[in-house]
Amino acid sequence: MEPIDFSLLPRTSALPPDGSLEIGGVSVLDLAASVGTPVFIYDQADLTARFAEAYSIFGEGTAYATKAFLCKAAARLAYQQGLSLDVATGGEYYACRQAGVPAAKLILHGNNKSASEVALAIEEGVQWIVIDGFGDLDLIAKTAAQLRKRTPVLIRVNPGVDVHTHRFIRTGNRRSKFGFPLWNGDAESALRDLRGHDWLDLVGIHIHVGSLVFSTDTFISALEVVANFVKAAGLPYFVVGGGLGTRYLNSDTAPSIREWADAIFNYCDHSQMKCKVLAEPGRALVAPTAITCYTVGRLEEKGSDTYVAVDGGMSDNPRPLLYDSGYELLLVREPVARRDLRVTLVGSHCESGDTLVRDGGLPSSTHIGDIVSTPVTGAYGYSMASNYNKMPRPPVVFVENGTARTVVRRETYSDLQARDLELDGD
Numbered sequence: 001m002e003p004i005d006f007s008l009l010p011r012t013s014a015l016p017p018d019g020s021l022e023i024g025g026v027s028v029l030d031l032a033a034s035v036g037t038p039v040f041i042y043d044q045a046d047l048t049a050r051f052a053e054a055y056s057i058f059g060e061g062t063a064y065a066t067k068a069f070l071c072k073a074a075a076r077l078a079y080q081q082g083l084s085l086d087v088a089t090g091g092e093y094y095a096c097r098q099a100g101v102p103a104a105k106l107i108l109h110g111n112n113k114s115a116s117e118v119a120l121a122i123e124e125g126v127q128w129i130v131i132d133g134f135g136d137l138d139l140i141a142k143t144a145a146q147l148r149k150r151t152p153v154l155i156r157v158n159p160g161v162d163v164h165t166h167r168f169i170r171t172g173n174r175r176s177k178f179g180f181p182l183w184n185g186d187a188e189s190a191l192r193d194l195r196g197h198d199w200l201d202l203v204g205i206h207i208h209v210g211s212l213v214f215s216t217d218t219f220i221s222a223l224e225v226v227a228n229f230v231k232a233a234g235l236p237y238f239v240v241g242g243g244l245g246t247r248y249l250n251s252d253t254a255p256s257i258r259e260w261a262d263a264i265f266n267y268c269d270h271s272q273m274k275c276k277v278l279a280e281p282g283r284a285l286v287a288p289t290a291i292t293c294y295t296v297g298r299l300e301e302k303g304s305d306t307y308v309a310v311d312g313g314m315s316d317n318p319r320p321l322l323y324d325s326g327y328e329l330l331l332v333r334e335p336v337a338r339r340d341l342r343v344t345l346v347g348s349h350c351e352s353g354d355t356l357v358r359d360g361g362l363p364s365s366t367h368i369g370d371i372v373s374t375p376v377t378g379a380y381g382y383s384m385a386s387n388y389n390k391m392p393r394p395p396v397v398f399v400e401n402g403t404a405r406t407v408v409r410r411e412t413y414s415d416l417q418a419r420d421l422e423l424d425g426d
Contacts, residue, residue, distance in 0.1 A: 001339040001361030004330045005250045008375045010043030010289050012400075021335040021373070024399030028293060028332050031404050032371045035395055037295045038312035039410075040382050044400035046289040047074070047378075050257075051081035057261045058279050061127065063107050065242050065282025066092050068379040071396055073407035074286070075099035084127050086280045090117045097124075107280070111136070111177055118143045128152040130206050130239075132179060137190060144199035151199060154206040154239060155180060157187045159225040161209060161218075178208065182229060191233055204237030204275070205230050211283065212323075214245040214254050216263035223264065227271045238275045240264055244284040248376045249326050257284055283379040290378030292316065292394070293332065296370045297348070306343045308362065310372065313347015313354045315391040317374070317381045321353045329360040332371040337363040345372070349389050382408070390416055 006013065014022045021028040023043050032039060055062055063084040066075065070092055076099045078085060085101055087093045088109040096106055103124035108117065111132040121129055122144055131137050131153050144151045158179035180187040194202040209222045219240065230238050245254045255263070261279070268277050294310030301307075319325040329345060331337060339361030347354040356374060366372070385393045392411035397404050 001342070002250070003336045003338055004328045004375070006336065008247060008250070008288070008328060009291065009335075010375075011046040011049065012043050015336065018333075019336075020333045021330070023291070024404075025402035026399040026404050028291075028373070029371060031397065031399070032293050032295070032332070034404070035397060035406065036410065037293050037371065038310075038316050038394040039293050040290055040316075040377065040394055040396045041293060042290040042378060042396065042398050044077070044398040044405075047286065047398075048077060048081060050285045050289065051078045051083055054257060054279070054281055054285055055082040057258060058277070061237070061276070061278045063127075063278070063280045064285060065280045066096065067383060068282030069286045069290075069381075069383050070095055071382070071408050072099035073396075073398060073405075075101055079105060086282075090114065090120070093117065093120070113139065115139060115143065119147065122147050122149050122151050125149075126151075128154055128203060130154045130156050131190070131194075132156050134180075134186075134190070137193065141197065141200055149199070150201055152201045152203045153194070154204040154237065155187065155190050155194065155202065156206040156208070157182050157226055157229065159207055159209065159222045161222045161225055179206075182226060187229060202235060204235045204239060205233055206239040206241065208241030208280070209243060211243045212245045213243045214252075216255050216260055219243075219260070220263060220267050223267050223271070227273065230273055230275065231271070234274075236275055237278060238268070238273060239278045239280060242279060242281040242284070244281055246284050246287045246376065246379075248287075249328055254284075257281060260284075287376050287379035290381070291373045291375045292377040292381060293371050293373045296366065296368050296372060299366065299368055306341065308343045308345050308366065308372070309348065310345060310356070311348055312394065313349045313356060313391075314351060315347070315349065315386050315388045316394050317356060317377060318384050318386070319380055320356055320358075327357050327360070327374040327376065329357050329362055330373050330375065331363050331366055332373050334363055334365070335373075337365070340364050341366060345374075349391070351388075387411075387416055392416060 012024045016022045063086040064078040065086045075096045079101045084105045086107045106126045108121045108129045156179040158181050160183045180190045244260050294312050298309035341364040345357040395410040396408035
């Protein structure tokens with residue numbers, strides 16, 4: 001197997017004289033030795049540049065979809081680059097506020113918002129709330145009236161289009177739980193209900209067709225479906241959501257965020273949509289900026305397979321199990337070596353599905369104690385991590401200009417027991 005395509009690694013990745021991997025001027029081997037493994041390592045300069053690029057392309061009101069990766073350091077960095085932040089739960093909202101992000105730069109999403117989440121968003125004055133259905137509309141309208149606070153809102157429209165991605169991350173088809181269906185008149189009915197509302201200020205239309213979409217044509221097909229509706233609505237904003245795919249494998253191809261935006265802008269201009277077009281990218285901004293490092297604990301042949309077992313697994317990256325996602329592999333001390341050993345990378349969990357990479361490649365020199373890495377893990381690794389088998393979640397480390405900064409510490413066994421109450425009488 002050929003060496004990994006170096007362009008899959010974070011932008012500041014380099015090879016120092018010893019030939020091992022360096023990111024942000026920091027030796028990955030030294031960092032792993034210092035903080036232990038598993039560990040998420042983020043290239044802060046890359047992250048900053050991607051946040052800034054999204055803002056420069058779409059402008060004020062553009063949001064980072066925090067579900068992809070959220071900690072206080074990341075939230076603050078996105079906000080400092082001008083982005084708003086899209087939150088879908090009270091927990092995400094709280095994390096952003098703790099990071100110093102003003103409510104006016106937060107966008108509240110969610111198909112089942114609680115009364116307390118809606119009340120807090122209205123009281124603190126969020127950028128806007130995205131209405132996901134008629135029950136959502138009723139709750140938001142009632143809360144705004146009770147608080148006597150006029151609130152900007154968007155309506156989320158389900159265009160009813162299928163996209164070529166995993167069925168679990170298709171969000172704009174006719175079986176999706178999200179949004180007002182366009183094809184049965186629900187979207188039009190919601191639009192009528194909100195016209196001239198006493199406390200809700202309808203300012204735009206929102207769509208989102210799915211995640212990990214690699215073709216701009218897919219996004220354009222959704223725009224074609226909703227174009228007449230958007231134009232007839234005559235509202236100031238049209239938010240096209242996110243979902244842009246990113247490369248995970250040497251063989252993958254994906255449009256850049258600029259290419260994606262240009263395709264969207266060109267279509268909207270050609271269709272004479274007289275509104276400001278915004279987006280909510282997530283994965284495309286953060287996935288390429290990080291790697292996850294593990295320590296090899298076992299290297300064994302079992303039948304026709306060579307298994308490399310590491311000290312993490314499905315608890316720090318559930319995507320291979322959930323979505324059959326593929327990743328490349330590299331040996332940190334020889335990142336550009338030819339990968340002449342076909343392996344299956346597995347974790348430490350008591351679960352047959354605990355496979356991170358099937359039929360991947362590593363150099364035949366790989367041995368127990370080596371540090372191996374899966375690149376492009378900046379999205380949906382840390383954010384979807386769990387404590388299955390009572391595994392502590394890994395730390396998150398930002399590297400830049402030769403300095404490593406732990407922004408989320410490693411969990412401890414004590415952390416795992418902190419909420420575990422004793423039985424009466426114990």
